[in-house]
Amino acid sequence: MCPPNGRATRDDWETPLSRRAFVRAAVATGGSAALSACLGEESSLDAPEGATNPASLPDRQHAWNGSLPTDDDGNVRPPEHHVFLGLALSSDPDDAARETVAAALADVERAVERSADGVLFTLGYTPAYFDRFEPSLADAVDLPAPDPIVALTVESQVTVDTDDALLHLASDDGAAILAVEEALFGERDRLNGRSLSATLDSVFDRSTRRTGFVGPGMPADRQEGLDGIPDGEPVPEEAPFFMGFRSGFRENQATEDRVTIREGPFAGGATQHFETIALDLEVWFEDNDHSHRVARMFSPAHAEREAVGEYGEKLGTATGVAGVVDEIHDHAREYGAVGHAQKVARAREDGEPLLLRRDVNTTDGDIAGVHFVSLQRGIGEFRRAREAMLGEEFGQYGLGPRQSNGILQYLRVRRWGSYLVPPRTHRALPTPVPDGNAEPSR
Template sequence: MPSPDRGSRGVSRRDFVTAAVAIGGSAALSACLDREVDDADATATPSDAPRFPTGPGPESLPGRQHAWNRYLVSDAHGNTVLPQRQVVLGLEYVGSTPPTEAERTRVADALASAERAYAWGTGGDPAAAVNDGLLTLFGYSNRYFERVGAPVDLRSPESVLEAVGEDPDRTDGFDALLLLSSDYGSILLETEQALFGERDTLNGERMAGGLEDVFEIVERRSGVAGKGLPAEQLPDEDVPTSAPMSMGFRSSFADNQAPEDRVTRQDGPFAGATTLLASRLHIDLDRWYDQSVDERVGEMFCPAHDADDVGETGARLGSDSGITEADADRVAEDAAEYGVVGHGQKVARARDDDFEPRILRRTEGVAGDVDDGAGFNFHSVQRDLDAFVDTRLAMNPDEYDDDVPAERHGIADYLETVARGTFLVPPRERRALPVHEP
């Protein structure tokens, strides 16, 4: 199987692929394939025999689009590891109102073709070290449902932004959002082209439909995460060379991720669905890395965490972030004693009565398509968007302002929201141009 890391030419394969994915298009795909496949495969063309594991099709996949956990790589501590690469397509609906059955069939067939072309993530292999398949989410905004005359129970992005104290004008304005994720950039590029009518085949699978007559791409984003990738993407910043994220620390521990059942709608017309909050952020890394490791650990986790126990990137914590109910209850005391409050202990206050997280990360990473600093893509799923609002509010400086300056109050002061969008992610059987049916 091809390696996603470094080729014999001495040039970082990952750095090259990151640039190709950010650019997109046929030329980028060709160059990306040349770097990501073994030399023995270099003479093949994208329409020849499959280069990557093929999938079983939607009939054999989980009913929930967001059911990724079984199909993700797991690290030595049992934490799920999100794919290294992402392409995010913001879409405008240009089809009929309401959608016709022919349009719905074209969309369903296109997505089914992609799931036959590539394995769903790791294909469910518990020993997999690389995600050599494809994971997707397809969500629809209030704007889509209103346009097709079928409003649903979904908070608007304006409502979410206003509720968390951000500018309500910073919405993405998309009718739908398609998220593609894999460890291989060529998988993402080829899938994007095939879904939008620029290729007839995908990893050897002939496409049975397409999205191009129903949706137009109005914005395209890309991102990377994983050991070493943020430092490669941000060479002018002080990101540790082994860091999986731009702020230096791992972000996904088994204890701070909601179970998939917890983020799934249990009843109603869209039982089995979830909500997706899509964010494009900017991070002030210059100011973040002006601090010592001890200061960054205190602000990311909590001031009671010892930097030696955490390690440079958080790897020494294993599967547990170390944030306890006592830490969450001790925010006021820590503010008074240390003059700092940790991000981890703050957001833990938004957990449920069983101290279980209410949101689940589905992709996050350094933006590969911006040139003016550290852009960041963040996508979480939750049963309802109130869970995101409560978690985001918990990050804000509040009654502890007198004891803690804003810049020592977790990580909120380092983040600037560029755009947010809210989407309903229907179960797989209803993801093709859904219309609310009471």
């Protein structure tokens, strides 16, 4: 845990494991004290310097993969620490506010490198934000108002995100995330040694702050004392996610090109779905042995062949579920179970995944959970994948949400939101026609 007085000591940093836990807790806590604790005796941030000319950076906000490392199998390795800030407008989205937002974001890009060692970020906007303008966004982007009718289970109690925007910050350096957050909201006047020309706090209020983390060992390090996790520390030590398996396999992810909007005023952008899911890991680990967990996460055939390993280390760059999709009804009849990944793979287009997922674990509220983040060209593609995940047709085999229908019975959706992540050119308070005329309708 991050010390309550915000001061780090040598005891807090004596092993890599405790140092990682310390930083993760500091990011979850946020604020000046947490940043000071991360920096320790150092008074300034030690992050790579940013771009001399932000205009030289990729126009696609969501184009992170080229700036991220890969694991030993060649899968993109996501940043370890994440902060998601729900933002509500505190002023009119006029030209002055637009210039302020643009300047504040460009200041960050000049100060801190766009990488896992620095900070990666996206700023997306909700349908509620665009509702204030005429004409409608609907003709340009598939971004309907959030309607969580496919929210996994009847036990889900969903709060729809109706803020104006979502700022997603990600980094391997917890101090860098905290420093950028403070700089953007007027709590620091310098960032990585550079002075700042503008901040977001005159335009936005932070209405929600959610945090997450991902990486081998990080869930196991945090499992003790959380609601929803049984005693005995069941999460495998090397697993990057609470449910005990790897994710983000290269061949099971849409490419950044595939999720990019191709035409219209927001060409180069993407849509984003973001939801928070509470996990019932007590039932997941206590009612299923490893073989049953593999069958429910991947497929019964994976379990029978012992194809996964302890946490997915045998899978390389692909889950291999494409080869068992056609057997899914046979599996439902023969084994009384179907796999989560096996179901979702049915939503592919010409064999290619539709979604680029950037999920992270969360312990917000001391509850084990997942912040589910997906990028796609339009929200209709997310719905298509989610409907495949629901697998309602397997009810004919007795596989309802509370039976062995993938992992549905272990998930409870708590928050749900959809966003347009514009290209960088239009990321500062866009209108539905950013290169034309649009007026607030209210």
